[in-house]
Amino acid sequence: MGGDHGTAVIVKGIAMAMTTSPNMRPILVGDETLIQKELSKYSDLQAVEIVHTTEIVPAEEKPSVALRNGKNTSMRLAINLVQEGKADAAVSCGNTGALMAMALIALRTIDGIDRPALAANLPTIDSKCCMLDLGANIDCTAEHLVQFALMGETFSRVVNGNDNPSIGLLNVGAEEQKGNAVLREAAAMLSASKSEINYYGFVEGNDITMGAVDVVVSDGFSGNIALKTAEGTAKFITTLLRRSLKSSLMAKIGYLFVRSALKPLRHKLNPQRYNGAVLLGLNGIVVKSHGSATDEGVAYAINTALQMINHNYMDDLIQSAARATLAIDRAENGNA
Amino acid sequence: MGGDHGTAVIVKGIAMAMTTSPNMRPILVGDETLIQKELSKYSDLQAVEIVHTTEIVPAEEKPSVALRNGKNTSMRLAINLVQEGKADAAVSCGNTGALMAMALIALRTIDGIDRPALAANLPTIDSKCCMLDLGANIDCTAEHLVQFALMGETFSRVVNGNDNPSIGLLNVGAEEQKGNAVLREAAAMLSASKSEINYYGFVEGNDITMGAVDVVVSDGFSGNIALKTAEGTAKFITTLLRRSLKSSLMAKIGYLFVRSALKPLRHKLNPQRYNGAVLLGLNGIVVKSHGSATDEGVAYAINTALQMINHNYMDDLIQSAARATLAIDRAENGNA
Numbered sequence: 001m002g003g004d005h006g007t008a009v010i011v012k013g014i015a016m017a018m019t020t021s022p023n024m025r026p027i028l029v030g031d032e033t034l035i036q037k038e039l040s041k042y043s044d045l046q047a048v049e050i051v052h053t054t055e056i057v058p059a060e061e062k063p064s065v066a067l068r069n070g071k072n073t074s075m076r077l078a079i080n081l082v083q084e085g086k087a088d089a090a091v092s093c094g095n096t097g098a099l100m101a102m103a104l105i106a107l108r109t110i111d112g113i114d115r116p117a118l119a120a121n122l123p124t125i126d127s128k129c130c131m132l133d134l135g136a137n138i139d140c141t142a143e144h145l146v147q148f149a150l151m152g153e154t155f156s157r158v159v160n161g162n163d164n165p166s167i168g169l170l171n172v173g174a175e176e177q178k179g180n181a182v183l184r185e186a187a188a189m190l191s192a193s194k195s196e197i198n199y200y201g202f203v204e205g206n207d208i209t210m211g212a213v214d215v216v217v218s219d220g221f222s223g224n225i226a227l228k229t230a231e232g233t234a235k236f237i238t239t240l241l242r243r244s245l246k247s248s249l250m251a252k253i254g255y256l257f258v259r260s261a262l263k264p265l266r267h268k269l270n271p272q273r274y275n276g277a278v279l280l281g282l283n284g285i286v287v288k289s290h291g292s293a294t295d296e297g298v299a300y301a302i303n304t305a306l307q308m309i310n311h312n313y314m315d316d317l318i319q320s321a322a323r324a325t326l327a328i329d330r331a332e333n334g335n336a
Numbered sequence: 337m338g339g340d341h342g343t344a345v346i347v348k349g350i351a352m353a354m355t356t357s358p359n360m361r362p363i364l365v366g367d368e369t370l371i372q373k374e375l376s377k378y379s380d381l382q383a384v385e386i387v388h389t390t391e392i393v394p395a396e397e398k399p400s401v402a403l404r405n406g407k408n409t410s411m412r413l414a415i416n417l418v419q420e421g422k423a424d425a426a427v428s429c430g431n432t433g434a435l436m437a438m439a440l441i442a443l444r445t446i447d448g449i450d451r452p453a454l455a456a457n458l459p460t461i462d463s464k465c466c467m468l469d470l471g472a473n474i475d476c477t478a479e480h481l482v483q484f485a486l487m488g489e490t491f492s493r494v495v496n497g498n499d500n501p502s503i504g505l506l507n508v509g510a511e512e513q514k515g516n517a518v519l520r521e522a523a524a525m526l527s528a529s530k531s532e533i534n535y536y537g538f539v540e541g542n543d544i545t546m547g548a549v550d551v552v553v554s555d556g557f558s559g560n561i562a563l564k565t566a567e568g569t570a571k572f573i574t575t576l577l578r579r580s581l582k583s584s585l586m587a588k589i590g591y592l593f594v595r596s597a598l599k600p601l602r603h604k605l606n607p608q609r610y611n612g613a614v615l616l617g618l619n620g621i622v623v624k625s626h627g628s629a630t631d632e633g634v635a636y637a638i639n640t641a642l643q644m645i646n647h648n649y650m651d652d653l654i655q656s657a658a659r660a661t662l663a664i665d666r667a668e669n670g671n672a
Contacts, residue, residue, distance in 0.1 A: 062513070125572055135508055138516055172471055172560040177398070180474055180557070205561045206568030221516070222561050224508040225554075228541030229562045233569035236461055236545035240604060241577070244597045251597030257590025261580045268576060 001030040001056045001074040002094025003298075004291045010093060011038035011045065013298020018044050021306050027051060027087055030074040051077055057098045059291065066098035067105060075099060079106045082284040089285035089305035091276075093298070096288055100136055103279055103286045112321030113281040115140075117148045118220070118288070119155055120277040122230065123268050124211030130156045130165075131208065133220040134227050134277060140219035142185035143328050145169065149190055150324040151280040151317065152215035153197055158311045159304065165214035168203030170222055178202060182219075185331075193327035205229075234269055276301030278308070280317070285309065337366040337392045337410040338430025339634075340627045346429060347374035347381065349634020354380050357642050363387060363423055366410040387413055393434045395627065402434035403441060411435060415442045418620040425621035425641035427612075429634065432624055436472055439615055439622045448657030449617035451476075453484045454556070454624070455491055456613040458566065459604050460547030466492045466501075467544065467552045470613060471560035478521035479664050481505065481553055485526055486660040487616040487653065488551035489533055494647045495640065501550035504539030506558055514538060518555075529663035541565075570605055612637030614644070616653070621645065 003010060007030065014026050026045075028035045032052040039045045055073045057066045070076050075094050081087035083106045092099050100116065109116055119132035132152050137144065149167045156165035169187055171179040176187070179202070190199040200213045205226055208216050218226065245255045267273070271290070275297035279286040285308050289301035308314075339346060343366065350362050362381075364371045368388040375381045391409045393402045406412050411430050417423035419442045428435050436452065445452055455468035468488050473480060485503050492501035505523055507515040512523070515538070526535040536549045541562055544552050554562065581591045603609070607626075611633035615622040621644050625637035644650075 123572075125575060138508070170561065172474070172557055172564075175396075204568075205564030205566075206571065208565060209568045209572035218561075221508055222558060225506065225541045225558050226561050226565045228508075229544060229565040230541075230569045232540075232542030232545045233566045234573060235542065236459075237570060237573050237601075237605070239461060240601045241598075244601045245594060247597045247600075251594050254590040254593025254595075254597070258581060258587050258594060259590075261583045261587030261590070262577075264583075265573075265576045265580045269573070 002092050002291065003289065003293060005294070007031075007034045007038050009293070009295050010298050011035065011042070012295035013293070013302065014048075015042040015045055016295055016299035017302040017306070020303070024302075024306060025049070027078075027081060029053065029078040029081070030056070051081070053077055057095045059095055061095060061098060063095075063097040063101035066095065067101050070098065070102065076102050076106070079103050079284075079286065082286070083107055088309045089287060091287045091289060091298075091301050091305050093289040093291055093293055093301075096135070099286065099288055100279060103282055103284075107282040107284040107286070109281050110283055110318055110321050112325040113147050113151065115144055115147070116279050116281040117151060118277050119152060119280050120227070121160065121274050122208060122227070123274065124209055126211055128160065128274075129208065129211060129214055129216055130160060131216045131218075131223060131227065132280065133218065133223050135220045135224035136279070137220040139221075140182065142182050142189060145182070145186035145217055145219070146189045146193075146327055147281070147321070147324045149186075149197060149199070149215065149217045150320040150327070152217055154313065154316045154320040155278065155280060156214045158313045158316050159307050160214070162214045164198050166198045166200040167215045167217060168200045168207065168213035170208075170216055170218035170226065171202035171204065173204065174202050186217075189327055189331040192331055193323075196323045196327055231271070238269065272297035273300055276304035278304060281321075283314075285313065337370075338395075338428050338627065339625065339629060341630070343367075343370050343374050345629070345631050346634055347371070347378070348631035349629070349638065350384075351378045351381055352631055352635035353638040353642070356639070360638075360642060361385070363414075363417060365389065365414040365417070366392070387417070389413055393431050395431055397431060397434060399431075399433040399437035402431065403437050406434065406438065412438050412442070415439050415620075415622065418622070419443055424645045425623060427623045427625060427634075427637050427641050429625040429627055429629055429637075432471070435622065435624055436615060439618055439620075443618040443620040443622070445617050446619055446654055446657050448661040449483050449487065451480055451483070452615050452617040453487060454613050455488060455616050456563070457496065457610050458544060458563070459610065460545055462547055464496065464610075465544065465547060465550055465552055466496060467554070467559060467563065468616065469554065469556040469559050470563050471556045472615070473556040475557075476518065476555035478518050478525060481518070481522035481555070482525050482529075482663055483617070483657070483660045485522075485533060485535070485551070485553045486656040486663070488553055490649065490652045490656040491614065491616060492550045494649045494652050495643050496550070498550045500534050502534045502536040503551045503553060504536045504543065504549035506544075506552055506554035506562065507538035507540065509540065510538050522553075525663055525667040528667055529659075532659045532663055567607070574605065608633035609636055612640040614640060617657075619650075621649065
């Protein structure tokens, strides 16, 4: 029931995801009448299961309020399906704060992970990189950052198909003495665990989209600032580019010639393709779609969930959490 | 003597700045033989004063080492000229950390400002915005952020010509409860001072280049992450755009038609035009040019210094610092 465009777009996205993953069994949680009306438009979706509720989490509701009053909302019931083992993943276009709070309460973190982190892929010049945390945790300890590194490494391996993903810690300079005490401590722990993890070192904001590493790790504050600054800059440049290509008759003629050459760029920067941030570290898969996602974006978010399910992300994550614990213990014994 | 391209580029930049500001009197600090050789190429620069020294601050030297051993370096002697009232501003392409440390020791902060902040302009869709702190202060209190806000407001008024610049605090969401305690406290102080300052509220990373406000205030960690992420994203997109426009014969033909329409975009994104970060809050004007600046970039950095001098930035800043003190006192008495 979440998202800015309502049920129609979500159901259309499901239909799109079904074409590439015909074995998927979606369960739709929300107002049965509204959902049924949309499902009736797609022959593939006639037998889709519905869990009926008319309650929803409003877009601007505080997480604490949603937790208290939202027991029968579509968001909570979808997460409950994962908790009860009736669904392999939950995908939501709704209120991010409420989703994180509900998912944490219902699913809890796995052993060795103290806090869930929000992760997503960003485009880079020749590939993509996984970035986390994007806003779930404003303040983080060095131990949290080490756990995020291992969770991101798992995501990069399982979802992005990187054999031995390199991990960078987001900082304001590459030199060892840069940044704050938390970052330096996390860097020391990761450096001491190079047999467990392909730790690259500190990376700066400009390294993210240049593709310096496969995984960029940060606290949720810096990560959110970086993600939104990158999104804003991309929008800023593409807006100016679009204006330029319409600014004269010559430009309009030229655009007809360059249009097909610009397709890969448009494809690369299409935000729908990067839709679907994943809440990592919980006993279950939860994917957050942008509220503004189109049907294509919804399909991408669903595909992310499917890839995590099909490649046994949860099993891999449990091993990664054990490696994170090992790295932290080693550092703490080394310091003692 | 700083910068990646040596004395030739710096002298060429000075010559360029002289064409628009013929009354400027540059004093060059460094190796007289090297400088004289470059000056001899420009008829306008024959009478330029030189302060001779062969010592320099190496690019990678730690600020503490530069402070201790750098008493006779070109960087320190240039700052000393400002301290002694022999120069109105110092411009350097050298080691940022050393420059900040030396400037702070030699010039001290003005009354009411606890810490200097690094500020620069960034392009926005229809104009530009001033951002600070870009990396001088990793950890900041709410009081520091309020002081940065007033310093940025002054810069935006004096250098960018905005009558009543709007000020935003960089955060991970626009809602009041977002972010950390320091940000919420700074927001409360600025909100209580709306008669003194045009405080807009929290802004997010994507608001920077979209031009939501004239001044974006943050601690040096977040500011540096945002600045470098914006720079990296711009480079990422322009790299892909350049590749696209060379990717086929059709595209190359089209490029001939769109080339002149793309000029404003190229101009807007030209990093040389935004060269020259200013260390605000000191008893004197210090401008940091990128090490990689071209002659055009050096000229822009010099022009920033000239604008601050010509518009009596220092007088304005002293008044702004008094307003910052007032805002902080009011908030603290209000809380008491």
